[in-house]
Amino acid sequence: MSHSDAMSPPERAGQSGSGWPRLVGAVTMAAVCLVIASPALDAHGVSTKDARYLLSLDGPAIIPLMYLGAKHMVTGYDHLLFLVGVIFFLYRLKDILLYVSLFTVGHSVTLLAGALGGFHASAHIVDAIIGFSIVYKAFENMGGFKAIGFQPNTRLAVLTFGLFHGFGLATKLQEFTLSRNGLVTNIISFNAGVEIGQFMALTAVLLALGYWRTRSGYLRHAYVTNAALMSAGFVLVGYQLTGYFVVGR
């Protein structure tokens, strides 16, 4: 992509037209979109038919597990929102590959280690941390760390949050008593599916962002967009923390 050189100089974010009503309006709209979309999507839960299928498994099933992994990634809005945050300001293919690889390495490690090693954690807490990763990335994109004069290493952050995302996947899989028969093959297939799904989702996000970047409003609206992203992250955090106290585990 060659948009990077054509971009206009950075604007003073948050000063040009960040009047309260406009800001709140945009944030509300984005968050409402998220909520409306959520029943159709299936955040982290494995839908009941898929769950029954997983429980019925006894032996390796490479293609079905790859499909489920890919489906999980493509329909998991929390992963997608985080990815949008990560690549929001990445223009060069080299950077995108670097950051996405860090994320991939992170979640593969914990998915495989968690599901095979049997590490347990509260799915609600892990999902709340995933929600927080969206808040974090949005805050960074808003220039928050520049403003407070403290910038944690971005690569390390993406890697760390990748670890949590993978741990979330592993925890969800472990809610089902999966047959030991073919477990390693199945978990690796699931992970491979997750990568395929991530690649497809990323392509879609990049196409959308790539188009949007050619418009003059991209940088102007970057601040508000990331504020909306942050709000969606807060919704996920609140949703999962409440789940932790209400449903337990």
Place this chain on the structure above:
Amino acid sequence: MTEKHQTTGAPNPVAAPSIHTLLKTTAAAMSVAAVLLVTCVLPAEYAIDPTGVGRRLGLTEIASPTLKVAEPLPSDSALAPVVNGPVGLYPAEFKFDVFEVVLAPYEYIEYKYQLEKGATMLYSWHASAAVIHDFHGEHSGAVGEGTPEAETYDKQQRQQASGSLTAPFTGIHGWYWENPGGSPITIRVTSSGYYASSVEIHSDHTRRVHTLRPANALSLAPEPPATAGGQ
């Protein structure tokens, strides 16, 4: 301008906002999230509705749905009893049923029998872990003005129950079971009674009608198996 990012810095071409703007925006993002959580997400997901907005918007229904049977079940008016003192006489034989289901985390199911008014059944059910449970009946056909369509007999978290039911009205009578989360739960029901049919209704709104076995299908106690441990 060409971007050359420092190794640790955010690849972010947008200049930093003032601390004041940043705080304002973060507070706005949090407030919007809080409002959405309290009015929409929590009512819909957990039936927690402190403001009452969720109920008004119909969102609490999602957390605790009341299912309605679309078409009436096969019924049999011959299964209505003629009461003669302590005896209820039926012109047909009783039937029996064994039903087992595995509920994935957060999944629910309804399982109900079609009973005529006054008809009796005996039941025992057992779950591998405690489930959210509502034993209730629903009228078949239209109900009069002011009469509720459904009536709850027992509603609380249970792991098992045994009892008898004499149907207070003609309709479907049975259980709503929900897995509160965690691991899959197996539920097994055994019953006998003067019912004509049963229906299972799943979380995904699929339903399946069962035709039940007549009592004369029961055989004498089976021969003990010749060798232990065989299939």
